[in-house]
Amino acid sequence: MSPDNNSRLQITDLVAGYGHNVVLRGVSLQVNQGEIVTLLGANGSGKSTVLNTISGFLKPTQGTVHLDQKSITGIPPHKTFRAGVVQVSQARDLFGDLTVEENLKLGAIIKGDEALGLKQVFEYFPRLSDRYDQQVSTMSGGEQQMVAVGRALMSQPMLLLLDEPSGGLSPSFVKEIGEITVRMKADGVTMLLVEQNLRLALEISDRYLILRDGKVIDGGSTDNLEGSHEDIVRTIYL
Amino acid sequence: MKLNRSIFWIFPLLVLALPLVLNQYLQYVVNLILVYILVGVGFNIVVGNLGQLAFSNVAFFGIGAYASGILTTQLGMPWWLTVIPAGLCGALAGCAASIPALRGVRLFYLAIMTLAFGELMRWLYIRTPGLTGGSMGLTVPEPAVFGWMLTTEYHKFYVFLFIVVVVVIATSRLLESRIGRAFLAIKNDENAAAAMGIPTGQYFLLAFALSGFVVGIGGSMYAALVGHLSPEDFDLIQVILHFAIIMVGGLGSLIGSILGSILITATPEVIRHFEWLVGSEEWIFGVSIIVVILFLPRGLSSLLAKVNSIFKDRYYRN
Amino acid sequence: MNALQKSLKTAAIAIAIASVSGFAAAAERGITDTSIKIGNIGPFSGKAAMFNPLNYGSVAYMRYVNDMGGVFGRKFDVVLGDTACAQAKGIAAAKKMIYDEKVFMITVNPCSGVAMAIKPTLVKEGMPWSGVSANPKITGSVGSGGTSAPPKYMFHVTPNGYFSGMTMGKFIMTKPNTKKIAIVAHTNDWARGYCDPAIDYIESQGAEVVLDTAMERGSTDATAQVLQIKTKGVDGVLGCLYQPELVVLLKAAHKYKLNTPIIGALGADFGQVVQQVGNAKAVNGVFFQGHLYKDKIGSPALEWGKQILLKYLTKDELPKTGDPTHFYYFGLFNGIGVVEGFRRAGRDLTRDTYIKAIETLSDYDNNISAGRVTITPQQHVGVSDMYFNGLDKDGNEVIFSSWGKALH
């Protein structure tokens, strides 16, 4: 598969794992500019591992990762960050004792326009501008998720990796996150998503990919799937 | 290769013949190894099995040694009768050392606290000259067993070997039982263990007391072997030694404790063999530990476990 | 190797040796016609390594004797052993010397704890031991801090802690109107080995030890000690301290204007202490340091010793900076006595003849120590007096035999 010009992220035959435990056994996928792609799969199918390998927390043993036709295979997280890949991890990994302001500003400490970033983040999350001085560890899960996404946006990333953005959130927050994701897409942010909430995932994304046993086994466009998710559920779990 | 666990009996049987081939110097080194096997086994209960970073081991060791020394010199008891009381004194100290852990002091806080406890005990040995001989040290009479004097290193060897085999087997049984599994559960996730209904507090106390008991017996043997106790023997260098034994051998592994004590006790003697290395012991020791941690992070026992799965400790998973 | 092979080999060696020498001496371990094997043990590593020069001083003298042709054609084969000043390691070092190296005798051994721990083995094996450790219990007879006859094979050529400590007491008591004494000591056997006999002596003279304070190794400040001493109003201070802490004590004493004499034990080098205090006024008339030699270190009378040390020790064995310190001469002192024993024992050397020879040392002038060496079957400590370094009014180093009285 040769990288085509429209692709933002191109992964080819990725093999990776922890020690002797191989998790990814040849994953190939592509995310185009301005697109939202969702990775679906059962627990342990390797979804988060894909994100961690892209952002450099895990070194692949085989395969390549290209961002805008440039290889970012196996380089450490701080370099993938500079290249423009920013991950919002499942655990969020926020700076708990620091304030919302400090967390957001740290998002742009290495790269990015701080003022522009703050303006953007407060547009998406007006609620955060009210909580500017609040210590992050005292906030609710949904608000923390907003800070995490906001922090990731501070560096104006080329590719945003979102690991279960709706995980453990109340329905109203899930809805809000969904709406914001759509708005970010409208603003041209490219995203690769890992999501358990099928409804949300299919609602916001352009395409979906199904991962099982460390391989992409199915995928397609979400356009003509209105209402009939059973096939997908069957592919994921059976 | 299929091996039966009964091969563990071969080692003590093999070493029975050691006095025939060793001179008294090498026999002394072997005896010292036996002492440190108990130290390692005891230390490992708290550090390896329970997963707590407690450096109180040296305190147990010293208390055991001094208990034996004081009972023989002050009360005139024969040495063999003081072994169990020395263990009990160690166990008592273990209970005391578990108090911070019971109060929720963990990790590195626990480490420096128990470090301070050990140093405080050393201070106490110095400040109670009436009992311990103070800084001049306490000369312990030649050990006796049932009226027999252990005059040579060979005599001491058989008695020590008997004690070590009994204690190690008992510890092994205990760690394979429900108690050992509870330790393991606490090590892996304390909150989950508590949620499963394991009374974690009791097991903390038990582990520390057990560790103190085993190490206290080791201390008693040390008193019999060395014959002169001085407070400086139980300082922070000893902490490093104990720590190195279990890390080099393999955390939470009985076989590891044995291998570790053999290696750590024998290394200085190997260096001693090369006279031109005189005075280099410290840095060689430091560098060797660094190398082992870097390249063999799970210790020597992990090497053995690769050779044959029988050497894998059944009560330890990482 | 089975027992039969072993005994055959031993027999073969015995025959070989016997055929060469033809003397009974061949049966004695550690000696041949051309060599005497000596075990030289001490803190080559560990926290008392600053006493290591004691080992090298003895080594230097034996190398010198070897260079002069040895004793009756026998040259010293010195084996070094590290005790790290810790019992368990020290016992290993000593047992290796006895059972593995099969040395004729063990010497130097500065650490009392190790000496006490190996004493039973030495006594059992009849292994001669000439040490420099302080604890009077090691070789002490009734007259030198012990409680019974001295162990047959163990002796000090040098004074032990009992005599040195007592001399510290004697020295301060010769100062007129001395009634109250304070002690500052490390909490180890070395320090107690000096200070306890001193306390006994002082109390036997009707004076009072009003304060016995501790100063830990590594202390950087002696404010508490000095202020306590000051509030007690004492007439003299005995400092059983190693060099760094002694310097700290002297600095603090000067800072708080404690104008009381401070007497140091044998744990420091006088010249270095004066230099390290960095202020002659802080030392002059105040500080007196135990001294064993017939003249000042670096004086012409001891030049021969310095030459031996410089010639026979390698660069690694000598100090990194400056001349050999007091401890090197202390080692020489021990080495000379040990070698003199071999000279007196004659050609037919056995352990028994060696000890008998040592016990003939009487008023022996070794050309290094101030006191003459006398060892008798009842008394295994060679020298029973000590002198004191101090500065005179002009700031020159002087050796005092008692308060205000110079040796020369």
Add this chain to the structure above:
Amino acid sequence: MIEQIQSVLTNWDAMLPVLPQLVVSGIAIGMLYALIALSMTILYRATTVVNFGHGDLVMLGAYALFILMPMVTFNIAVESSALGLLASFVPPFLVALILSLFVLFAMGYIIHRVFIWPILKGPHLSLALMAIAIGYAVRGVIRKEYGKEVLQMPRPFPEQEFEVFNWGGIGTYMTLDEMIFCGVVIVMLLVSYIVFSKTRFGQIVQAMFQTQRGSSLVGINVMHYNNLIWGVGCSLGALGGVMLGLALALDPDVGVWTLLRGFAAMTLGGFGSLYGAVIGGLIIGILEKVLGVFISTAFIEITCYLVIILVLLIRPKGLFGQHATLRI
């Protein structure tokens, strides 16, 4: 014990006038503890690793200066170039000091990069023992080379004492050493306060203290900054070592002594708190002196142990501590 209490009470009148002196010299020595605790805190704060071998690196700092000093002096004497001329205006002690701080910075950087970073994901115990073993090896090398004698630190200025104030005829004194120590520590405290709260570097360190993975997520090169911080911690510790060397003498065993005092100061002040470490150091310094005089000098040694045990039992987070994730 009862006897001692009685003797304290009877000596109260005699002792009381020396109290100001005890406080002053307690502060002076406490500043030294504070500096060492500060260097350990900085190291811990960024990397959340506690360096059990820190004492020996502190010791190494003093020896580094001792070793470098003759080289520097020699070079300045020989060099006749412009650089040499320039250097001749700077006292050789200062040159050697700066060089030794730099050497220790490099040591810290390399130690973390080569020995600590590869095992960072391993068990806590490996980290603790690794740090101890590094310290032990350093001590062994120094002892092998320089252990046979008591070496004296080169002195940049003569020892002198001053009467700070006089209360009822009893003077309170301070030496020049102590004054300079206090000055240096205060300056260092200010510098680290500014660096940690006002600079970008400080923000990054702050972030790494919170979560290292989170710091990676915002593009911080965690390994590099950890290395740097180890370097900074070690060179700050080396500064403490130089002072220690001036106050005592060069001693390869000073590490253990240092480590426990540093721990006590950190514990009392609260782990991770910079000013807590300093205040903890001062309190322990004063406490040692006061207990040493009013009760017994035997208490000087155990003050720090008692502080550790009591603080952790009664108020584990110390005076100013905050809870944070610990990685040993």
